Amino acid sequence: MLKPAATDIDALRVIEERLRWLSAWTIHHANHVRDSADGLKVGGHQASCASMTAIMAALYFHALGENDRVAVKPHAGPVLHAIHYLLGSQSREALENFRGFGGAQSYPSRTKDAIPVDFSTGSVGLGVAVTLFASLVQDYLTAHGMLADADRGRFVALIGDAELDEGNIYEALIEGTKHDVRNLWWIIDYNRQSLDATSADRMFERFDEIFRSCGWRVVELRYGRKLQAVLGEHPTLKGWFEALPNAELSALHYQGGAAWRARLDREFAKDAAEFLAGYDDDALATLFSDLGGHCMETLVAAFDAAQDDVPTVFIAWTIKGFGLPFAGHKDNHAGLMNPTQMSALREAMGVREGHEWEPLEAVGDNARPGVEALLEKSGIAREKRERAFGSVAIPAIPAPAGGEQSTQAAFGRILLDLAKAGGELAERIVTTSPDVTVSTNLGAWVNQRGLFRREEMTDVFAQAKIASAQKWGAHNQGQHIELGIAENNLFLMLAAAGLSGDLFGERLFPIGTLYDPFIARGLDALNYACYQDARFILVATPSGITLGPEGGAHQSINPPLIALGQPGLRHYEPAFADELAAMMEEALRLIDDPAGESTYLRLSTRNIAQVERSGDGWREGALAGGYWLRPPGAGAEAAIVAMGAVMPEALAAWEDLREDIPGLGLLAVTSPDLLHRGWTQAQAQRWQGERRRSHIEKLLSELGPNAGLVTIADAAPASLSWLGGVLGQRVAPLGVDRFGQTGNLAELYTAYRLDGAAITEAAAEILLQNG
Numbered sequence: 001m002l003k004p005a006a007t008d009i010d011a012l013r014v015i016e017e018r019l020r021w022l023s024a025w026t027i028h029h030a031n032h033v034r035d036s037a038d039g040l041k042v043g044g045h046q047a048s049c050a051s052m053t054a055i056m057a058a059l060y061f062h063a064l065g066e067n068d069r070v071a072v073k074p075h076a077g078p079v080l081h082a083i084h085y086l087l088g089s090q091s092r093e094a095l096e097n098f099r100g101f102g103g104a105q106s107y108p109s110r111t112k113d114a115i116p117v118d119f120s121t122g123s124v125g126l127g128v129a130v131t132l133f134a135s136l137v138q139d140y141l142t143a144h145g146m147l148a149d150a151d152r153g154r155f156v157a158l159i160g161d162a163e164l165d166e167g168n169i170y171e172a173l174i175e176g177t178k179h180d181v182r183n184l185w186w187i188i189d190y191n192r193q194s195l196d197a198t199s200a201d202r203m204f205e206r207f208d209e210i211f212r213s214c215g216w217r218v219v220e221l222r223y224g225r226k227l228q229a230v231l232g233e234h235p236t237l238k239g240w241f242e243a244l245p246n247a248e249l250s251a252l253h254y255q256g257g258a259a260w261r262a263r264l265d266r267e268f269a270k271d272a273a274e275f276l277a278g279y280d281d282d283a284l285a286t287l288f289s290d291l292g293g294h295c296m297e298t299l300v301a302a303f304d305a306a307q308d309d310v311p312t313v314f315i316a317w318t319i320k321g322f323g324l325p326f327a328g329h330k331d332n333h334a335g336l337m338n339p340t341q342m343s344a345l346r347e348a349m350g351v352r353e354g355h356e357w358e359p360l361e362a363v364g365d366n367a368r369p370g371v372e373a374l375l376e377k378s379g380i381a382r383e384k385r386e387r388a389f390g391s392v393a394i395p396a397i398p399a400p401a402g403g404e405q406s407t408q409a410a411f412g413r414i415l416l417d418l419a420k421a422g423g424e425l426a427e428r429i430v431t432t433s434p435d436v437t438v439s440t441n442l443g444a445w446v447n448q449r450g451l452f453r454r455e456e457m458t459d460v461f462a463q464a465k466i467a468s469a470q471k472w473g474a475h476n477q478g479q480h481i482e483l484g485i486a487e488n489n490l491f492l493m494l495a496a497a498g499l500s501g502d503l504f505g506e507r508l509f510p511i512g513t514l515y516d517p518f519i520a521r522g523l524d525a526l527n528y529a530c531y532q533d534a535r536f537i538l539v540a541t542p543s544g545i546t547l548g549p550e551g552g553a554h555q556s557i558n559p560p561l562i563a564l565g566q567p568g569l570r571h572y573e574p575a576f577a578d579e580l581a582a583m584m585e586e587a588l589r590l591i592d593d594p595a596g597e598s599t600y601l602r603l604s605t606r607n608i609a610q611v612e613r614s615g616d617g618w619r620e621g622a623l624a625g626g627y628w629l630r631p632p633g634a635g636a637e638a639a640i641v642a643m644g645a646v647m648p649e650a651l652a653a654w655e656d657l658r659e660d661i662p663g664l665g666l667l668a669v670t671s672p673d674l675l676h677r678g679w680t681q682a683q684a685q686r687w688q689g690e691r692r693r694s695h696i697e698k699l700l701s702e703l704g705p706n707a708g709l710v711t712i713a714d715a716a717p718a719s720l721s722w723l724g725g726v727l728g729q730r731v732a733p734l735g736v737d738r739f740g741q742t743g744n745l746a747e748l749y750t751a752y753r754l755d756g757a758a759i760t761e762a763a764a765e766i767l768l769q770n771g
């Protein structure tokens, strides 16, 4: 690490001004200069950017090394773009098109921005926590011999103080403490303002305690050098300043020097006179604005002093909108400078009209060499890293043997077989679960592969020879990361591990398990994992009212609908073990394929008789979303369309009805998600000149034009009822649209109309309509 010479501090200050100007100008340009096609406000956050420009200048142009990765506070995105613009890795065109179609994104985006973005942010709290899991993945890779020490880095989160209200941060903090996580810097932009207001004073200093009790080093950067020195000489003034409530402090920052003077005069009367005489109004405002997060020496010294691997939180005091006319104003979050204010800022910053986009505009001849040297030697990655795919061969995954099986048990068996067989894929699988490892059938895999811990932990029960099916040694070669019960952490862990190819150049195959209903608990983290194009397999089991005696809200209803609306995540719902084996092979392949995606496998604990197959003609259809388990006769009037665990009811009903309904077919749907996507894509392509029919159109056109469909799934009926829209066939949808309850399977299937009788009634309904 190069220690900065004294002149570097000056150069960093110049860079800070450049970032403050360029971020404000980029937002201003999008709102006030660029032609508006629709007359809508474009938006952007000038105040949130100005709050962090010093922190980001010190970080990016002094502290960061080439292996370090950063999650940037979402609304400071324009500062990140400005940094890359100064480095020459962001184009003026992209900035001119900020928040426009194809332009620089509002919030940093891994997939959509042209600059290297380490983590996509936007939903506050998630970017913070994902850095912790990325650090854990780094330790995992190192322990497994996949990452050299020289390639290790630090994970930095730039955090808005109101982000600290997001509970997922503390869930991550707790998990990180359990895993002795390290190499983290969380830098809080402590401007004491959120979107709506100034922050509540009652949390003041509590954050320190929370972090300290989790073993973090807390570095508070409250004052800049000058203010620190002045307050050091005036203890009474210091006491008064420190007792100012957030709202009053912000108001004074907004009102400026005259208000500080009047206020001090009122508080201290003649005792303040001598002090006040030493400052004009501007100097007074400047003095009280010298908070730690705006003072380059303070920031640089703090970063330099935290070079070990202890996780560190920096609480950097700042002013929201620092240096802008609405600094400190409680309503400044989405505030935009008007053209007059912007011109005044331009002049104050020495930027010539017409030269607003010049990277080093207003940098004087004396300062220029220092600034250029800093830009030159910056260690941060300028180019997007090439994504590495296709590095690992995926072997064929055979179906587990057994006449009766549940898909959940088959999942456990498949992983056990992979663990025993070994090979590169098995070495690169990492499993994780929020305290449901055993109950989602991962236990046998963990017995083989062990829990991951950097420090070995003995299995006390095994040592004491107490009988247990789970023999879980924990060591640094373990391949299961056991999490506490926090589903957000599961998805953040999957996001981090699913980005390991991108972040570290080493592909992992992450498989996470949880109960299907609890997907909802971590939905936003799942959405962000997909948005970043992290690749993983999510195994959700048990699911549906098929869970029987567990009852109530343990019985998931709507996850297939969630999956239907979730980009980047493919839903598969197998009925049989051989389908599951094919899907797991496909899901593993998709992880390592540039055009791939993540996969959600919705499984069940229901033991069902496996079907006899002749050949593997079903396989392609099963992977495409559905296949005829019982093909329809030509011009058939009806078909049963079934998904997952209710397949035995569908098969039995098909046997019962096939004599009465000639040509009756049974369509096994394995992915409503894929069928729907294929359908809409084919429609779009037909208008682009490509004559193509989708898989579901082909399947359903084997029926007669007026055929009816009885759809059935242990899920919300809308998961399949839309199939009627494909060719205009009528639908009688069966499924679950009320909360579940306890009971045995027969009772529940009858009560919720998932049984043979319901299928018969539904078939009669559509056939009567036909007549």
Ligand SMILES: Cc1ncc(C[n+]2csc(CCOP(=O)(O)OP(=O)(O)O)c2C)c(N)n1
Pocket: 047, 048, 051, 074, 075, 122, 123, 124, 159, 160, 161, 162, 163, 164, 189, 191, 193, 194, 195, 320, 333
């Ligand atoms: C999960 C989530 N909820 C709400 C928002 C809308 N939002 C964006 S910024 C913000 C306030 C952020 O305040 P702070 O973190 O202190 O950042 P500052 O702008 O003050 O630096 C809110 C509520 C969001 N982006 N994400």
Ligand SMILES: [Mg+2]
Pocket: 160, 161, 162, 189, 190, 191, 192, 193, 194, 320
């Ligand atoms: Mg804030």
